[in-house]
Amino acid sequence: GENVEQHPSTLSVQEGDSAVIKCTYSDSASNYFPWYKQELGKRPQLIIDIRSNVGEKKDQRIAVTLNKTAKHFSLHITETQPEDSAVYFCAAKTGEYGNKLVFGAGTILRVKS
């Protein structure tokens, strides 16, 4: 089955700096890659996603890149702010009919002001 690895497990950056989180996946049939932000005790919130037929997608300060050949995708946050501090999860959608979301282990992002 699909296996998603995420690095780093924790990331501390200074306010205003950029943050990059990387994920790799194993199932070449995976075709949808969302990123979620989860604050303590709350539900995961989708922040950006990318389909397998696209190499890059950007939404204001957030961007995601996908390399299908290498089977890895990355989240880029520019001009980080304290409110960006949270746990970020990558995921890959796989399985029959693309039903299953397999999550990475998560990255704790701390933005220091």
Add this chain to the structure above:
Amino acid sequence: GAVVSQHPSWVICKSGTSVKIECRSLDFQATTMFWYRQFPKQSLMLMATSNEGSKATYEQGVEKDKFLINHASLTLSTLTVTSAHPEDSSFYICSVRVGKSSYNEQFFGPGTRLTVL
């Protein structure tokens, strides 16, 4: 996007009792809902896929007789943790997929924190 609610938001129960958690899609008819479990400081693990009008599909290692799922309507799925034990203490989150395409986003409920004493 879809609005998903869960009830209760938290529950404390004694070991050996059963607990039912409800997941409702408030503004969308969901033929498929998903149940996840998240232990402290860990990732979300898919437990089962809940299909309206049919049996749920469980992930490997998840006991279907312990975690009973009923998806009786297009807006409600329930997860019952039977004979709960302290190791079942976790954050249980449901999600709804909007549309049938594998590209479609999943919307998560607020989660239910279960503590088994």
